[in-house]
Amino acid sequence: GVKGFLPGSQVDIRPTRFLDKYIGKKMEFKVIKFNKKRGNIVLSRRAILQEERGKLRDEVLGQIQEGMIVKGIVKNITDYGAFIDLGGIDGLLHITDMSWGRVKHPSNLMKVADEIEVKILKFDKDKERVSLGLKQVQENPWEKAHETYTAGKKVKGEIVSVKDYGIFIELDDGIEGLIHVSEMSWTNSIKNPTKHFNAGEMIEAQVLEVDTENKRISLGLKQLQDNPWDALEAKYPVGSKVKGKVKSVVEFGAFVDLGEDVDALIHVSDVSWTKKNVNLKEEFSEGAEVEAMVLAIDKENQKFSLGVKQLAEDPWKKIEMRLPVGTVVEAEVVRVTDFGGFVELETGIEGLIHISELSEERVEKPEDVIKKGDAVKAMVISLDKDAKKIALSIKAAVNAENDGSFTQPVQTATLADKLKGFNLGSSED
Structure with missing residues (x-):
């Protein structure tokens, strides 16, 4: 009929909050305190368990091996x-070793x-110290990823992470794929994925590439959509004229x-x-x-090129027929430089009248002979159509007139000429 006291801290090795479950159970205890005079007996089950655990610990330590x-x-x-209690010794199971997937x-x-x-x-x-792994006792899903996820296959998964460069899709436990921002739209309309996608959403994509060595799967979203560039070539053949609205000027x-x-795009060089x-x-x-001509459609680089100047013939194309070498022209000086004067033909x-072609006499400064706005007679002495350069000479025109080989000068840069090729009221006004 002797009773002893079992403190809650001595019931088990681990702290126990609810002691009701031990009522009525028969267990072994160790007397850790005895006061005969007061009739006070303190018991411990924890001491018994620790002794047993110590024996088991030595046994486990003697048997345990990596692998x-x-x-x-x-x-x-x-x-x-x-x-994790391995029986006498605890091991740490780190979160990164719990699953092949995200935890x-x-x-x-x-629990x-x-x-x-x-x-x-x-x-x-x-x-x-013991480090443990749970995922290591399970099959690595990447070992069969090449068989499961082949290029071109349509897959479905949950968005687990959204970054500014793309979104990560969980295809299976431990298997994730990345849809890069460049693979989201054929027209590159998606600049920031965080504004279009949210974690937790389900999404379909197409497998583009599988790299099992680096555990990477590249996915594409645009590949499940019609490519608008496919129809452009047929709809807008090169050389055809089109009309559209200017969206932006850069x-x-x-x-x-x-x-x-x-x-x-109408490039500045095609205006x-x-x-x-x-x-x-x-x-x-x-x-x-604006009206323009289709110059090129580059589907691979996604470039649609238009030109405005191509609506009219290149005035340099037949310039040698209108202004052959030896032609004397009458033109207006539009500007004067240190090396000569330019006239509008x-x-x-x-065309350029070089300082050496202004007069038979030595000329120190071109402005001593010609000024902006002057009408001069000059002869075409050279023409480089590819470089778009025309050289003229006043002294050659004077010499031709003096020796009798002078012909009536070609009138250039008249009002009609200046308006030629212009569509008044258009964007090229």
């Missing part, structure tokens, strides 16, 4: 993993008191909306045959209608 697969009980769960928290996979089978990854006998050209999913410094802001205004076409 072994053992069973254990989940003892404690933390944010970074779980401690948000260890508690999503296991305290669960029995699990794990692999000994690392064992430090001196420090009595430093290198103007983008034109033709009512398609892709915009076309005028003769203007050297084209002011795009003066040539185009956003929202205005046709709209946008200028």
